Amino acid sequence: MSQTVNVIGAGLAGCEAAWSLARYGINVRLYEMKPEKYSPAHKYSGFAELVCSNSLKASRLESSAGLLKTEMEMLGSLTVPCAKANSVEAGGALAVDRERFSDSVTEAIKNEPLIEVVEGEVKELPEGMCIIATGPLTSGAMADRIKELCGEGLSFYDAAAPIVTYESLDKEKVFFASRYDRGDADYINCPMDKEEYQAFYKALIGAERVELKDFETHPFSVYEGCMPIEVLASRGEDTMRFGPMKPVGITDQRTGRRPYAVVQLRRENKEATLFNLVGFQTNLKFGEQKRVFSMIPGLENAEFMRYGVMHRNTFINSPTLLNSDFSMREHKDIWFAGQITGVEGYMESAASGIIAGTAAARRILGLEPLCLPNDTMLGALSAYISDPFNDGKFQPMGANMGILPDIGVRIKDKKERYGAYARRAVESLEKELKRIGYDKSDR
Template structure:
């Protein structure tokens, strides 16, 4: 029997192996634990949750809940295991970490089609291979991946928050480019001196996230992606000579140059999401919401992704990958998990389902699954493979902002998200019916 290689038994690797086995494809699942551990991993089981035991919201009318619903429709292994090992967490799906890992491990090890090989992979094996080694890929294999991807393997230290366009107060902000050169692609949030100083004081006093040792050494913060709070700590006016410089901008409300300005840049092709330019940050999420909501026009901003700063490894997926997570130049090689630029436990797991399903259907000569872009899974696949994102690609988690607009304005957020979710479920079901696939097949 021809076997597919899956490297890494995290959430993505386990889902990929499970998807392949569901199609009757043999799998060689490589995992270096328990012989060797990364700096972040401590438990010997598969699908280890490192940073949190929360898999985010459970309700369908949320991005995280919708993603998990779609994953179950696609035959997920990890979502049922999570539900079977859940702990009380309000509206979130949180799990007993060890019981969850044990449950996934048991199912993988008891599957006759999956051969678990406990060894570190230092070079890519022959044949169809899914690389799901995570953001802390061991050195030798990381170098192999770097050779494979060219300059497409990246480290990043900081990323800026992203907000939805429709949540901005357009009475306070305006589109313009500096000196009115080129297209007016930036949204400008002007500040007077009083507003700026209040923002500055709040920012330098805000609480930061404590980095882990393996995230700070040997990877230091580059000047080009200096966290905004670090820049502010260097002096009252440093931001005004950096990302908040008002030069070349005229406040449409006053006809004069503002004291400072925050610029927002389009994050996606549909212009539903905008990021705060130069606002990479290591503030705690609650502090980001509090402090950045002081920016004029962002008082009621809906944050689709908060800023983060930590060590990560990801490839330039928009250049390298197709929407099914296969490589454009090496179609027998697939990637899955955080290395692809999907951010979050369930997002990583979902990418494993898609990579495994795509590889299995191709090997069996079946028609490929085509995930609609109005599904959360399909939107994530489209995001990581869209050439529009080349040159500014940063990891993205599930959020309603990446879904296509519904074409009508619904003020109530819960009602609006319910419309998004029902549309996605119906759309995915039609695709599964079209290809003759369901979660029990």
């Protein structure tokens, strides 16, 4: 094809958009400002960098995250197979060695002859068809262009958890186990008794936090899925015990009893030399993180390879701006993709790139558009971000079974119920792909 589509941003969404276009035989110009310039949260030069957790959530089909990834693979995803090829043990979750995952995606994109990578910051929208996948930390000049297109954005704050080395942990105090013994014993558990927990809680809520920068506003709102641990703790002494420190499903191997609270660590790389503190996103000062988190049993002498950070995320008001294929209502040749649209999560962002890239490609080729059924996870997310009903109350949304239409049959067992939702979704998507004559093996 002689027509070229511009994709701005080589994150998860941008890479999937470019990949989808190329698979349809469309030329792509993929812009990425790294390594010339980095956002406050990005550190690695590769594409599809994971800046928070290294977990892509559950793998099983009868989960919302597993269903989403299955649907993405049905549409020829790049990131899902790259994730599977670079996975690390994490029980029932798909977690990855983040650098190897990034390298794998980068190599695939750079080796695709139909994708031209252009390095450097984009300050003006290129002429022609364009997919904007600049992410929730869009740089200043492009952010100004987006505001001109969309008006003021929506903001909330996101946070990343610390990473420690395995060799620095006290093996006499920690043990490997998965909650409810599901899957392999891939998580390191740091059990606490009541006295230890209360001392930790008091230190945490009294710890000094990083002052927000001048580009950050007060008061700030925090997305519940990435709540800084100190903000969660401030809601009450037992709040953490019903959240990331819940002891349910864990038996302390030293006592044979359930601990009062537990901190879990998840593998960060294939070599299992690095582990992150699950649910411990934070905005504490680095010295305070060292002081307070070293109170966790087993972490007294922990070596912190990365401290937690917090940063601002910005979203457009998608319900007033976008169609369900992520194209703009007022500018038909412009699509958005990724977290900037209000989809929340790594795979959700990647999925939006697939949808936008597929929509653009099929329009160029004059093919029947892909109409994602609302009973699929992809379709439900697309409907959510484009539903005018959400205007004025729009909040980020990740994949979850609650956004799917009722299945119409009462199934008490949750696993069986979710399995029924998943089977319906797969069958529905297969039917739609058959209707439009889609065969990913032809791409």
